[in-house]
Amino acid sequence: MIHLGPLDVLVATGLVLLAGGISLALRLGIERRLAWVSLRTVVQLGLLGLVLEKIFALEHPALILGMLLAMTGFAAREAVARSSRRYPWIHLDAWLAIAVAAFVVGGIVTQVVVGARPWYSPRYVIPLVGMILGNSLTGISLCLDRFLEHLDARRGEIELRLAFGATRREALADAMRASVRTGLVPIMNAMAAAGIVSLPGMMTGQIVAGAPPLQAVAYQVVVMFMLAAAGALGAMIAAVLVVLRRTRPDGSLRRDRIGNEGRSRA
Amino acid sequence: MNPWFLCGPLSARLEDGRILYDGVTVRLAEGEFVLLEGPSGTGKTTLLRAIAGLDPAGGAERILAGRPFPGPALPAWRARVTWLAQDAPMLPGPVRENLAFPFRHRVGRERRLDEARARELLATVGLGSLPWDRDARDLSGGERHRLALVRGMLWDPPVLLADEPFTGLDPVRARACRDLLAAWARRPGHAALVVLHDPDLGRGADRRLVLGEGRLHEKGTPA
Numbered sequence: 001m002i003h004l005g006p007l008d009v010l011v012a013t014g015l016v017l018l019a020g021g022i023s024l025a026l027r028l029g030i031e032r033r034l035a036w037v038s039l040r041t042v043v044q045l046g047l048l049g050l051v052l053e054k055i056f057a058l059e060h061p062a063l064i065l066g067m068l069l070a071m072t073g074f075a076a077r078e079a080v081a082r083s084s085r086r087y088p089w090i091h092l093d094a095w096l097a098i099a100v101a102a103f104v105v106g107g108i109v110t111q112v113v114v115g116a117r118p119w120y121s122p123r124y125v126i127p128l129v130g131m132i133l134g135n136s137l138t139g140i141s142l143c144l145d146r147f148l149e150h151l152d153a154r155r156g157e158i159e160l161r162l163a164f165g166a167t168r169r170e171a172l173a174d175a176m177r178a179s180v181r182t183g184l185v186p187i188m189n190a191m192a193a194a195g196i197v198s199l200p201g202m203m204t205g206q207i208v209a210g211a212p213p214l215q216a217v218a219y220q221v222v223v224m225f226m227l228a229a230a231g232a233l234g235a236m237i238a239a240v241l242v243v244l245r246r247t248r249p250d251g252s253l254r255r256d257r258i259g260n261e262g263r264s265r266a
Numbered sequence: 267m268n269p270w271f272l273c274g275p276l277s278a279r280l281e282d283g284r285i286l287y288d289g290v291t292v293r294l295a296e297g298e299f300v301l302l303e304g305p306s307g308t309g310k311t312t313l314l315r316a317i318a319g320l321d322p323a324g325g326a327e328r329i330l331a332g333r334p335f336p337g338p339a340l341p342a343w344r345a346r347v348t349w350l351a352q353d354a355p356m357l358p359g360p361v362r363e364n365l366a367f368p369f370r371h372r373v374g375r376e377r378r379l380d381e382a383r384a385r386e387l388l389a390t391v392g393l394g395s396l397p398w399d400r401d402a403r404d405l406s407g408g409e410r411h412r413l414a415l416v417r418g419m420l421w422d423p424p425v426l427l428a429d430e431p432f433t434g435l436d437p438v439r440a441r442a443c444r445d446l447l448a449a450w451a452r453r454p455g456h457a458a459l460v461v462l463h464d465p466d467l468g469r470g471a472d473r474r475l476v477l478g479e480g481r482l483h484e485k486g487t488p489a
Contacts, residue, residue, distance in 0.1 A: 162344060163318060163348055252321065
């Protein structure tokens with residue numbers, strides 16, 4: 001593998017400066033934001049690198065589990081931040097959805113498919129679980145957003161079904177389907193374009209690092225399937241949790257749990 | 267003697283804590299066509315929603331034909347005491363689907379949409395030439411209200427709770443729909459509770475309940 005030194009990273013910085021120059025020349029007005037996100041990239045990844053070096057050196061299971069839990073916490077926060085609608089406990093629900101999806105699917109991939117030894121081997125566990133988190137947080141936030149929007153905008157339809165004796169499951173089936181499907185759009189798009197439009201990041205990384213291409217492909221297929229499974233599982237859990245929080249067992253909607261509601265009725 | 271239909275006691279408050287109505291119990295006899303009246307803002311819509319169990323109703327008792335419907339039985343209750351909402355909501359999709367969807371719910375699976383009866387009712391309310399493949403959301407307000415009324419009568423539950431079902435109709439059509447609903451209600455095993463604003467249409471009801479100042483009063487049978 002070709003080693004990258006500080007000088008190489010400095011040359012790459014020149015590329016960001018080129019982008020900044022274009023922004024200045026065309027008055028795009030994004031140079032300050034570009035500088036800020038570039039700095040964030042360096043600092044965040046630098047810190048991550050330092051932490052990973054330590055964790056890789058110590059190889060202690062408690063430390064690795066702690067790191068994974070912290071990562072799920074950040075992912076859940078980010079998922080909620082991206083959703084335009086909220087309700088009490090949405091943070092806990094997002095975290096549950098992300099954590100269950102990441103630990104179940106991540107567990108199967110690292111322990112059964114990859115067969116990491118020891119089981120907590122950070123070289124496999126952290127990047128793979130990290131990829132699940134990054135992808136499922138997108139899916140879960142889309143799913144939450146879509147479901148909550150459906151409950152608001154299409155309440156009349158839901159109550160129409162309820163009025164004719166629909167159970168909770170029957171009344172919310174449309175909302176459930178639409179929101180889980182929406183949550184799965186990004187990963188499905190990525191799978192459809194893989195290898196034709198884009199070389200996925202992980203595969204690129206492995207090839208650059210010297211792995212045989214077919215081996216890199218095998219890993220990438222595992223990763224894609226893992227992300228699809230985690231995305232579907234996470235979105236479904238998120239949708240079920242919204243149903244439990246925002247509706248009563250008989251299917252009626254808990255309007256008191258919506259922040260911006262309360263229109264008067266004659 | 268126990269009434270054929272009973273729901274209550276029901277209470278509701280506005281968000282500012284003001285009491286809308288308190289300890290109201292609605293009773294209907296079999297075969298009755300009953301009006302629910304009252305000035306705007308007294309809670310008629312809220313009361314119908316509470317009867318249908320779409321909003322929490324505290325410890326209200328629900329009885330129909332001698333059978334109690336406790337909380338977990340709300341979906342079964344709603345299949346029998348069906349609420350027709352004020353804005354006549356429609357599912358996205360064709361008219362046919364909007365008439366047939368209740369029969370796809372588990373509670374309606376043993377029955378089927380009676381298409382001949384549907385055509386007959388649609389003709390009575392002046393929708394005889396309505397194409398069944400048209401998207402129901404493209405209908406006018408008056409068409410939607412008539413379609414919603416026909417849908418309720420095709421489902422044929424023991425009780426219909428109709429919230430201003432004749433909105434957007436000219437007086438002649440409105441009277442025809444009123445007569446249809448009244449005749450539907452005045453049968454053994456059926457009844458209707460209807461919110462109406464037009465006093466003219468309310469004439470000829472079997473009873474008139476008035477919601478006002480937090481209570482439900484019975485008004486003398488109109489001449």
